[in-house]
Amino acid sequence: MDISVIKIGGNVIDHPEKSTQFLKLFSKFPGKKVLVHGGGVMASRIGKSLGIQPKMHLGRRITDKETLDLVTMVYAGLINKNLVAQLYTYGQMAIGLTGADGNAIRSHKRPEKEVDYGFVGDVEQVHTELLESLLQQAIAPVFSAITHDGKGQLLNTNADTIASEIATALAKKHKVNLYFCFDKTGVLMDANNEASLIPLINDDIYKELIRDEIIHSGMIPKLENAFKALNKGVNHVWLGLPENLLLASKGKNAGTIIESQKYGLY
Amino acid sequence: MDISVIKIGGNVIDHPEKSTQFLKLFSKFPGKKVLVHGGGVMASRIGKSLGIQPKMHLGRRITDKETLDLVTMVYAGLINKNLVAQLYTYGQMAIGLTGADGNAIRSHKRPEKEVDYGFVGDVEQVHTELLESLLQQAIAPVFSAITHDGKGQLLNTNADTIASEIATALAKKHKVNLYFCFDKTGVLMDANNEASLIPLINDDIYKELIRDEIIHSGMIPKLENAFKALNKGVNHVWLGLPENLLLASKGKNAGTIIESQKYGLY
Numbered sequence: 123m124d125i126s127v128i129k130i131g132g133n134v135i136d137h138p139e140k141s142t143q144f145l146k147l148f149s150k151f152p153g154k155k156v157l158v159h160g161g162g163v164m165a166s167r168i169g170k171s172l173g174i175q176p177k178m179h180l181g182r183r184i185t186d187k188e189t190l191d192l193v194t195m196v197y198a199g200l201i202n203k204n205l206v207a208q209l210y211t212y213g214q215m216a217i218g219l220t221g222a223d224g225n226a227i228r229s230h231k232r233p234e235k236e237v238d239y240g241f242v243g244d245v246e247q248v249h250t251e252l253l254e255s256l257l258q259q260a261i262a263p264v265f266s267a268i269t270h271d272g273k274g275q276l277l278n279t280n281a282d283t284i285a286s287e288i289a290t291a292l293a294k295k296h297k298v299n300l301y302f303c304f305d306k307t308g309v310l311m312d313a314n315n316e317a318s319l320i321p322l323i324n325d326d327i328y329k330e331l332i333r334d335e336i337i338h339s340g341m342i343p344k345l346e347n348a349f350k351a352l353n354k355g356v357n358h359v360w361l362g363l364p365e366n367l368l369l370a371s372k373g374k375n376a377g378t379i380i381e382s383q384k385y386g387l388y
Numbered sequence: 389m390d391i392s393v394i395k396i397g398g399n400v401i402d403h404p405e406k407s408t409q410f411l412k413l414f415s416k417f418p419g420k421k422v423l424v425h426g427g428g429v430m431a432s433r434i435g436k437s438l439g440i441q442p443k444m445h446l447g448r449r450i451t452d453k454e455t456l457d458l459v460t461m462v463y464a465g466l467i468n469k470n471l472v473a474q475l476y477t478y479g480q481m482a483i484g485l486t487g488a489d490g491n492a493i494r495s496h497k498r499p500e501k502e503v504d505y506g507f508v509g510d511v512e513q514v515h516t517e518l519l520e521s522l523l524q525q526a527i528a529p530v531f532s533a534i535t536h537d538g539k540g541q542l543l544n545t546n547a548d549t550i551a552s553e554i555a556t557a558l559a560k561k562h563k564v565n566l567y568f569c570f571d572k573t574g575v576l577m578d579a580n581n582e583a584s585l586i587p588l589i590n591d592d593i594y595k596e597l598i599r600d601e602i603i604h605s606g607m608i609p610k611l612e613n614a615f616k617a618l619n620k621g622v623n624h625v626w627l628g629l630p631e632n633l634l635l636a637s638k639g640k641n642a643g644t645i646i647e648s649q650k651y652g653l654y
Contacts, residue, residue, distance in 0.1 A: 168461075171438050191466055195434075198484075199465020200457055203534060203542055207488040211540040217489040217518070218464075222473040224483045224527055252483070255521065261490055268469060274477040276469055 123257060125292050126155045126371070128301040129285035132163040134364050135201055144303070144364045145205065149212035151371055154257040156292075157216075157264045158285040159205060165196040177240075185240040185278040193278050194220075197266035206264055215261045221245075221269030222276060224252035227284065229269040229277050243269040243277025245284070248291035282344075286351045293355035300356050302344065303364035308378030309345070313338045321375045324383050325349075345380065352382035389523060391558050392421045392637070394567040395551035398429040400630050401467055410569070410630045411471065415478035417637055420523040422558075423482075423530045424551040425471060431462040451506040451544040459544050460486075463532035472530055481527045487511075487535030488542060490518035493550065495535040495543050509535040509543025511550070514557035548610070552617045559621035566622050568610065569630035574644030575611070579604045587641045590649050591615075611646065618648035 128148065134140045148157060162183075166176055169192045177184040185193070202218040209216040221227025221243075229243030256263050265288070267281035282302065289300040311318035323331070328345065331337045337345065348359040360370050362377020369376035394414065400406045414423060428449070432442055435458045443450040451459070468484040475482040487493025487509075495509030522529050531554070533547035548568065555566040577584035589597070594611065597603045603611065614625035626636050628643020635642035 168438075172434075173437070194469055195461035195465040197465070198469045199461040199463070203460055203464045203486050203488055206486075207536040207542050208540045210488070210491060210536065210538050215491065218486070220469050220472075220484070222469055222476070222484070225476060225481065252525070252527070255525070259518070259521070261518070270473040270476065272476050274474045276473050 123254070123296045124153050125257065125296050125298045126151060126153060126301060127158065127285050127289040127292070127298060128155060128303065128367065129158040129281060130160070130303045130364055131281070131305075132160040133305055134303065135159055135161050136163045140364065141205075142208070144367075145208050145214075146212055147364070147368045148262075149209060149214035150368055154260075155262050156253065156257075156288055157205070157262060158267070158281055158288065159197075159201060159264070160267060160281040161193075161197045161201045164201060165193050168192065168196055168200075179237050179239070182239065183278075184238070185242050187241065190241040190276060190278055194268055194276055198268050202264060202266040209262070209264070215259075216264050217256060217261050218264045218266070220266055220276070221279070221284070225249055225270075225272065226252055226263075226265075227269040227279075227287065228272050229279055230271055231275065231277060241275070241277050243271065243279040245269065245279065245287045248287050250291050250295070253288070253292065282347060286347055289356045290351055290354040293351075293357070298356050299358050299360065300348075300351055301360045301362075301367060301370065302348075303367060304361065306361075306363070307366070307376075308362045309337065309341060311336055320378055323378060323380045326383070348380045349382065352380065389520070389562045390419050391523065391562050391564045392417060392419060392567060393424065393551050393555040393558070393564060394421060394569065394633065395424040395547060396426070396569045396630055397547070397571075398426045399571055400569065401425055401427050402429040406630065407471075408474070410633075411474050411480075412478055413630070413634045414528075415475060415480035416634060420526075421528050422519065422523075422554055423471070423528060424533070424547055424554065425463075425467060425530070426533060426547040427459075427463045427467045430467060431459050434458065434462055434466075445503050445505070448505065449544075450504070451508050453507065456507040456542060456544055460534055460542055464534050468530060468532040475528070475530070481525075482530050483522060483527050484530045484532070486532055486542070487545065487550070491515055491536075491538065492518055492529075492531075493535040493545075493553065494538050495545055496537055497541065497543060507541070507543050509537065509545040511535065511545065511553045514553050516557050516561070519554070519558065548613060552613055555622045556617055556620040559617075559623070564622050566614075566617055566625045567633060567636065568614075568625070568627045569633060570627065572627075572629070573632070573642075574628045575603065575607060577602055586644055589644060589646045592649070614646045615648065618646065
């Protein structure tokens, strides 16, 4: 199968207009597809109403028991089920999942070092059988960023990581493209100029961009993740605005495509 | 397939010990099975923290927009995903669903008459293909009591009704038994005496019980629902304590079995 794994962040989820526009595009997106969504903005807002203060350490969220319950409610319940219900409006069959469902994504609690990040899961294994069975039935799996450890514990997991891990696991048997929607037109030569888009990055171009210090710091983890997925067999990774997703599927220059010369299997 | 549809209420969900005991029994329950759960008690408690007051009319909950969001979070998120994660501890494969997922249960918003019950769904259709596919893979579908209208709207739906409707839909092609776990040992001759259990009710016995005014008022809707399911092809309906579920599966007298003489297909 040709499969697209598409990740959207809380910035889309939290705006009904953007969310509707995205879901229409996702429904029109050709072929087999998996959606992975975040939702941190909404979780923080509802947490505030519940008197749950976000706990942070060096910019990273600490997931204590009440925060885990909060994100389980907001990600796996409120956001996930509304996305699924809305997709049917556009004729897109869908099923909302966490990593616990069908044991799709097993993780382990991140080991305590200097900091205990709490109920945060690092992915161990993605089981693809259920996903493949759903995709064959033309049902799009819609994942919230919750996994489980197989011992009864749910764990909060980074949504970008979930998208990469799903793509990587499916890439063992299928041709998989990975799409990260975010709030920029793609990777930019000048972070403040949306017109300075770099349409294609491969290993050689990446080395040059790093050497010439063109890529700003926030972008480096995203690109490292992208190359990691490519190195594990993902066909290409795309970064761009959600509204350009359909253009991207048609190969139009509407975002940044990241390809590996070394590891391309297809 | 032989399929058991098992419903548990908020009184089990809300007590970790009862819940754990039940999930162990459910995992040991033989054959293909579907779980349907409530969660009203927990929803009310979390709603209180969020400043959402339960709105009632003649004992029935009115589901306004914020209550719908609340039950979607609590039923489909917090409760459903924790049940699924815990089932894996006991070796039971499971997948958490609402009626929106895979379009499993389509409903319509209950028409406004004297009272507008808000976002409450009356079931129109259960689509069994996805359920059958999961059951064949030995994955137990775990349903929270949320459905959708196919037009993007989630709807709060009575969990007893969901269990009956799933059982009825599956009974078209399969032999289905329906188990309602509640807080009594079964249907009682004397509501205050747990030892006065009526082990079997059929059409004739039911008529006698009604005529002699033995069945108390709260029980009548449950029994009417049971006969409705039997009339639509469900093999038998059981009412009893969750801890007696496994005995019930072995045909032991541990609850009330309701059978129809007229409509028995098997």
